[in-house]
Amino acid sequence: MKDLTERALNTAQVLGASYVDVRVVRHEGQVIAVKNGLVEGVSTGESQGFGVRVVVDGAWGFAASSVLNAEEVDRVTGLAVRIARASARAKRDDPRLGPPVRQQGKYATPVAQDPFAVPLEEKIDYLLAAQESARQVKGVGVSEASFECLRERKIFASSEGAYVEQTIVETGAGLEVTAIGEDDVQKRSYPNSFGREQGTGGYELFAAMDLKGNAGRVAEEAVALLSAKQCPRDLTTTIVLDATQLALQVHESCGHPIELDRVLGMESAYAGTSFLTLDKRGSLRYGSDIVNIFADATIPGALGTFGFDDEGVPAQRVQIVRNGIFENYLTSRETASLIGQTSNGTARADGWNRIPLIRMTNINLEPGGWTFPDLIADTDDGIYMQTNKSWSIDDKRLNFQFGTEIAWEIKNGKLGQMLKNATYTGITPIFWQGCDAICDQHHWHVWGTPNCGKGQPPQVAHVGHGTAPARFRNVRVGLMK
């Protein structure tokens, strides 16, 4: 493959590129979906191709193709250069990329058991058995289970001399049970909602999930929700969030607004901007004193873990919020140089046919010192909410509203009645300033978010969020009429 990358690098420079990088990517995936006792879909897929990114006349161009041969490399490289020249018609400043990145290296996800090597029928049988356990519960309307694994091999080479090879392996699975009543539908998911929980690693991740062992419980909860009490309407109270819901809270209200490209307006036409403008760095009280958030692309097994980003910059850990004060952004080479920094290695592309954008790695809330039973016992009155059902946040990442699959009243330090259709809303820094208790390391886990969307054309990133259950004061709940 090195002959093709060298060809692209040389051709682009001959055509006038002051910077060029090329990525060759081969993606393999396997997806299994079962529903109501039937196999609804099994597929394997592969996608391969290369993308050439250039700076010519002080402007960016990118072109990509699925055909891997010398003739196509020449055509696509020429097109990337032509596109950059077109960009130069409406350019501003020349891109500054900061110090050259000449990284050489290899990285591979540590895998105990290759998920592709496990017989397909073994996975199908397990998923069918898991969803069957859920179907045994009276009142269950739809019972679904799914498995997904992927392997992505990629090469990054640049005109600055970088050459990096990586193999990323991910495995994920999940269970979803829907109970259907008279004019009502209620759903419970395990281990996480929206299809699956996922991490970097092999089949060992799937084996540890124990879908079968949890199927009966979540099925019973789904059925119980049909007759559960409605979440109180428009009440300001204390809430405790489970770790999975808190993971999405971190994702939406911290992970996205710290992307420096958003802050600089580069995503304003689509995903939006950020309330964490440059003047806020180092001074804004983002949360209470106990709120410490860090980005870390090196956590073993986490979904946002890799060796190098798609600009060849090594994975790293960065403190984002320290003792409640907002401290830093996620950056790429170009955006970092605009604020006098060097990249902290978060530019990633969704495959060979997309350019790298700033993407979350693993954005994590540091654990506190509480056990979960002690946290509930310490709460006189409130609501405990578990597992995300809906999520929405404004284009500056300030005003959010989340719904959870299930909730329980907290009365006098004990979990009480089950509640359905629980929602809560808030303004990001006010919400995080209301955080007064976080559970400890034993409750902390890095949850995978395999569906993070951004960019035009759209890109999906796989990212992680380390969280433990936490308590928030003075939160408005119950917004549905």
Place this chain on the structure above:
Amino acid sequence: MIGREKAKEIAQRALEHSQADQTEVLLMGEDSGLTRFSNSYIHQNVAESNADLHVRVVFGKKIGVATTNDLSQGSIRRTVDEASRIARLQPENPDFVSLPGPKPASEGKGYSPATAEATPEDRAEVALLVCRRALQAGASAAGAFSTGTYELAVHNSLGVEAYAATTVADFSSVVTADDGSGYSAQVAVDWREIATESLAEEAVEGALRGRNATGLEPGEYEVVLSHYAVVDILDNLGYEGLGATPYQEDRSFMSGKLGQRLAGENVSLWDDGQDPTGLPLPFDYEGVPKQKVMFFNQGTAEGVAYDSYTAHKVGRQSTGHALPAPNPGGPLPLNMFMQAGDSSLDDLVRSLRHGLLVTRFWYTRTVHPITMHFTGMTRDGTFLVENGQIVRPVRNLRFTQSYLEALRNVEAISKETKLLRDQLGGCRVPAIKVKSWNFTGVSEL
């Protein structure tokens, strides 16, 4: 581009190699470019060429799917073999009856040579025009303009042979001026129909008008939803409940409700992949010609969209709404329309006594799939209207509102419709006036 003949040749190779009882070969090609601008300059500018081959094989009632974008002879054979291996390892699916048989399918009316031949320079000129107009007004432009050719070829061992090439030109822009922002968008088969100058003007005017927004107490307000907001309603209705799968599983707001009045008498919604005023696609991803499906006919629920799998379950014919297999989520409407009314957008605004004009919605998500409650934010221009006059911009508001309830309370509909891109495809919609909309929060900063 792959082209009809090359696509047929690839499909024939796969079909000849297959030992399965039934085999389907789906080819999807793309040759596209997208120019993106922000802060009034082009900051991202990309192009891609790709072609995916999907092979679905059936042994009895065992089904396997494999995909690749390597179209070499060896890869085509490997993909067929992999799909066959997968199928043989599976238990039977008793609900599966058959792949669809052949029906005459046209090539459609969704192709424009001008769009297929659009250049990076053409796209850059469009971006440049918007950026210049914004800068002249002291504003800042962001947006994207894409042009692309998309090929779809479906062949199966029962005789289906369908090929269509379509083109799409998609423009959208957000212009900001101080704290104000404005929006405009248009999608077309022929990129020369994109009204760049008036779209630039619309976004700039919206941004200037939206400056110095102040807060408004959340609550129930009568609203005029511009075309850009209405498209979100259709998009979410389609995704949540207008496909046969959630309908058959009793998870849809349509389940058990056909024949009942679910929306106002003035509301008619349908899907029509053959209509040239949309983004036509003549057949679906199983090669079945697209039929017009009426979802709401003068407010009455009439039907949902089927693929062959969901249709066969209930002894019906597919309506031509299949997505690429495997697709546990089921069929979806990709070409939705809402019946126009007889008012102008200005008429709708003039009819508001104390209400809001909403440019568009953002980040809308389902709160309840049966009541069709959604939450989301307003974005890029929300205006308080008193006695028919826009009196001031207001900060973005959060709503928690049943979209079905809103469609029961539509008081007026614009006669002008716009073709816009939604998450599912192309959508032609009017602007509407709704008697009451439940706003539950406000952006405070």
